[in-house]
């Protein structure tokens with residue numbers, strides 16, 4: 001039976017962003033009235049610490065990251081946002097590309113995520129391990145940029161994390177030759193069904209971690225902490241490993257700090 005929405009509920013649903021009416025497969029941009037969002041403006045207020053001031057923050061970027069992450073994690077709403085979702089940028093042959101991944105752990109050595117080593121990002125990181133992660137937490141008007149080099153994380157970490165994932169997620173990852181062409185969704189569903197049958201026949205342990213699936217750790221060499229302010233005079237505090245950069249002062253653990261203009 002087709003899903004039917006109660007009329008009162010239906011009326012409350014706003015039109016899709018960017019389109020005045022629900023687009024169909026044959027809708028073109030010229031058929032629709034563009035939505036004017038020039039004037040959308042949200043006030044930036046950070047109740048707990050209105051400004052990001054050098055004298056109020058720890059002078060160690062990994063500790064500051066931990067404080068910010070814990071702060072936003074305490075306010076997370078899993079229905080709407082995954083605060084550990086992070087944009088990961090790679091650059092190969094002068095062609096940058098970015099995609100979201102889920103940060104799965106962090107420690108002073110770096111930031112860990114899991115993926116398929118033969119995916120586009122995996123192939124690009126193999127050629128050029130320099131990468132950038134960008135966290136954006138609109139609820140607290142904060143953004144963190146982390147730049148560094150990635151290394152493959154130990155296989156035991158990947159095994160441990162793989163085995164902790166729900167069966168459906170393991171099957172999904174195993175069924176997907178990530179970033180490669182596939183003839184249809186049906187082909188993917190077929191692989192999934194096969195793996196589900198295997199798990200039924202031989203137990204969940206049969207859904208083993210593929211060899212090409214594993215973790216990376218991004219080892220930071222540069223951090224930028226950004227805190228939005230409503231008057232657009234945002235705060236930006238940078239930590240770098242380089243003593244040579246203009247305006248830096250030495251802080252903890254071999255890091256140098258500076259404020260940069262917004």
Ligand SMILES: Cc1cc2nc3c(=O)[nH]c(=O)nc-3n(C[C@H](O)[C@H](O)[C@H](O)COP(=O)(O)O)c2cc1C
Nearest residue numbers: 085099100101102113114115116119120121122179
């Ligand atoms: C919120 C979010 C989280 C994601 N997390 C991961 C992840 O942890 N690992 C992963 O391989 N792909 C993840 N993806 C999918 C990637 O964004 C991307 O489509 C996929 O990894 C293939 O990217 P590539 O072709 O650049 O390698 C996530 C996507 C979203 C939107």
